[in-house]
Amino acid sequence: MTNQPQTHWYAPTDESRSPLEQVADALRYKAEQEAMAVYLKDGETPAACVARNRADIDRLMTMLAREKRRSEHLERLLRNLHALVRGECPSLLNEDSGGDAALDGLIRDALAPPCPFCAAGDGPHSLAHEGQP
Numbered sequence: 001m002t003n004q005p006q007t008h009w010y011a012p013t014d015e016s017r018s019p020l021e022q023v024a025d026a027l028r029y030k031a032e033q034e035a036m037a038v039y040l041k042d043g044e045t046p047a048a049c050v051a052r053n054r055a056d057i058d059r060l061m062t063m064l065a066r067e068k069r070r071s072e073h074l075e076r077l078l079r080n081l082h083a084l085v086r087g088e089c090p091s092l093l094n095e096d097s098g099g100d101a102a103l104d105g106l107i108r109d110a111l112a113p114p115c116p117f118c119a120a121g122d123g124p125h126s127l128a129h130e131g132q133p
C-alpha cells in the first residue's frame with residue numbers, strides 16, 4: 001500500500017450542521033487527511049504515526065539526556081585538568097617555554113560560557129558580541 005490520496009473520504013457527520021456545513025466539513029477532513037498522508041508510512045494510521053513519533057522523541061530525549069550528562073562530566077574533567085596543568089606546569093601551555101599556547105586558547109574557548117548573542121541566533125560570533133567596535 002502506498003500513500004496515494006484516497007478516493008473515498010468518510011468525514012465524521014454532524015446532523016446538527018446544515019448540508020452546506022457538512023460538505024465544508026468533509027472537504028476540510030479530506031484536506032487534513034491529504035496533508036497528514038505525507039507523514040504516514042505505508043499502511044500506517046494517523047494514531048500509529050503519532051505513537052511512532054512519540055516513541056522516537058522519547059528515544060531522542062533519552063539520548064540527549066545521556067549525552068548532556070557525558071558532556072558535563074567531560075567538561076568537569078577538562079576544567080580540572082586545565083587548572084592542574086596551569087597550576088603545576090604552566091610552561092606546557094606557554095609558547096615561550098616550548099608549550100602549546102594554541103591548545104591553551106582552544107581549551108579556554110571550549111570552557112567559556114556560550115555567547116548569548118550567538119545562542120540567540122544573531123549570526124556568526126563577532127567582536128561586537130564581546131563589546132568591541
Ligand SMILES: [Zn+2]
Nearest residue numbers: 115118125129
Ligand atoms: Zn557571539
